[in-house]
Amino acid sequence: MELQPISSGIGPSLPVTPGEESVKSLNFNVHRDEDHGSQGASPSHVIRARIHLFAIYFSMFLAGWNDGSNGPLIPRMQKVYDVGFLLVSLTFVVSCIGFISGALMNVHWTDKVGFGRMIVFGASLQVAAYSIQAPAPPFPLFVISFSLNGFGLAIQNAQTNAYVASLRLNSELYMGMLHASYGAGALSSPLLATQFAQMQHWSFHYLVSLGLALSNVIMLTLTFRGRTLDECLSLVGEAAGETSTSDHSNFRQILSLKGVHILAFFTLVYVGVEVTIGGWITTYIIDVRSGGPSSGYISSGFFGGIMVGRLALLWLNQKVGEQRVLYLYAVLAISLELIVWLVPSLIGGAVAVALIGVFLGPIYPIVMNHAGRVVPRWLLSGSIGWIAGFGQAGSALLPFITGAIASKAGIKALQPLLISMMAMFPVLWALVGHFSLPRRID
Template sequence: MGAMELDILSSPNGMNASVQSLSRLNRVYNQNDSNHGGITQIPDLQKAPQNAVESSLEYDLGSGDKAISHHKGREYIQLAALYWCMFLAGWNDGSTGPLLPRIQEVYNVGYIIVSLIFVFACVGFISGACLNVPFSEKLGFGKTIVLGSFLQQTAYALQAPQLPFPVFVMSFTINGIGLALQDAQSNGFVASLKDHAETKMGLLHATYGAGALCAPLVATQFAQMEHWSFHYLVSLSVATINTIVQIAVFRFKTQDDCLVEIGQEPGEKGTSEHSHFRQIMSLKSVHLLAVFILVYVGVEVTVGGWIVTFIQTVRGGGSKSGYISAGFFGGLMIGRIVLLWVNQKIGERRVLYLYSALAIGLEIVIWLVPSLIGDGVAIAIVGMLLGPMYPITMNHTGRILPRWLLTGSIGWIAGFGQAGSAVLPFMTGALASKFGIKSLQPLLVSMMAFMTILWAFVPGAPRKTD
């Protein structure tokens, strides 16, 4: 090939001219081929680059579809493991109410002494909330969540043999630490997801409601048996399955590594020189949300824990009253799924005021209208209205707090908030000792009103943090 030919082909215009010439030559050969039948058709060189690009795109798209499908499948497995973890948390909280009268009978203790169960659990929750931040930094997500599950196994192993009352109540501290660690890690992980996080958070807490629904059905049966404490053997089995699942799915990996497995980039990192714990403690919104969750969880566990005693004592319900607790937690589960569209339609921040007002109205009905059936129905509806509040709060936390502080912040909020499951039930026991269990309803109404006021002070927009 001569120098002039090389110059022509090296320029874009020259290349186009050459391709056009070859294309014309192709048409001439085609004519000869039709007339004489002996010339082979030359491929259309104008279309060759385009065909190559299209083939490459089709290959890339096919590979991309396979990668997306793999990531989605892996994400579903991870979510299923976390859902089982929250099922166990609900199972734990739903077990106490039906067993409470039997615990009083077996250990011969009154309202205040039996309420020490909630106090020791409170110590565990707060301890777990404080430990979660350093554990998350040093051990990582996978190891911390397995440690929490193992602590729950230990607690149930101590509760099942019906050991002396001091040992029995102390085991609730171990249980509280385990629950706080798992609660923090599960909520922090789901809040970090970028696609449909609100729906996934709602489903996460719906499985909590499912566990809290199933537990009273089983605990009510054990409460009538001689070996009532064997209920905790069932709990031990559920916790053992949970530990195995967490190890198999997350394999002690960090949260960032687990997110990469589902095709999501790790979250942004902070630039502050201060420790994560110090940064978290400096955020006013974290403390407001923590107090809100404390009151919310306190109301939820107080209803689930003491409503059976209220129905039996004040409304004359029989030994089957434990099923009313199941109705409350069933409503809790249903509300977290069925009301998702209402949350999206009205807006999560605004809809919480509506749910609070309706729940307060129904609690006043339970307080003032002496109807066993009516109270049972109203309690279930209260559960449905309270149900969405916890996931709404966690979603809001994910919107207003920095990503690099999210897991630690949610850990503190959830762990500190779980203290409400001890403070309010203990207050209920103390008031019941002095005024009778009928004091339950006015306490719940006042706490729900306080909770609604607190929500008004929670910031609606994110705060900039280094």
């Protein structure tokens, strides 16, 4: 049987497998309605869409703010609590446990609870976590609080990505802006955290985070009002997506998709690299390059690079194609990491770290765009939660491994570890293409 190419208008055409023919026949009416609806969006739809996106972007900003705070504060945590690299790395591990738990809960409860309630619940857990962290409680309680934060972030991550990936018009642009918001938060927080790290009341940084988290809860509550995802999308003129006809649970359907698991493992390595750089580069610069207390600003440069890359390189993604351009970003990031490792220059290292952020930045949105194109909508939130949950496992595993190795060999082992992990990017991305899921048509 000859395979006929199909196209959704985004990226290269892919062949149709026999199984996809039935999917196409089931959804062609929805696709036509979508085209009609997207061209006839009313001004009220546009206004509501902007309000929804602003609330979602602020939620992702806070996720970046949270992750960007860790690097500059780690040296102060070690000093205040008198712990080494290994014990302070437990903050990553506990956060990971919370994130994976949240991702699993998201798969089971999104359809029952609904988009609007789930995302507010996740935001509320961040409020609880910062309330515990702000007074600098005993170390065990301080560490445990990171699990609440991870749980809440997992739910918000899945819901925000699912919302944007469900949009039919300009979803790549909106996805880039969503994750640029993460970069903006991660850029901003080290600037403040570096100052608090040098103060007596260093943990008051979490009071600022608490204020942002409360604002997030209020904004999400007023914007989405407990509505389901389809209800929210209908308010902005989006047609309803396809629904499941399978007798199996969503969780079982997700587990049966090989492509989801390959994407998840790729995300594990990518997020692990990103968080390891952001979390440990300050310590590396201080100990290996003899940087001063202001070395925390290098972490800001890295996350600022991520923000810039996710917006400034959108044109390159479209010109080269998201499937191919990721290989280019991987090669450039590895080359720059070699410069950080082998060139003993403080300024050169700082510039290289920022450029690494620029080229790593577009990778995560590309992964989410790919998932949005190939996963059926009724599985999208759960699949993204599963993929992001694995990513968060990487955000704990790699920084923890780095801390464990650093406790024996010193923090200078950071660079070879990062390069070996980055070398896995092109290999895993090739597997993503090989085990690609059936193309989603809705």
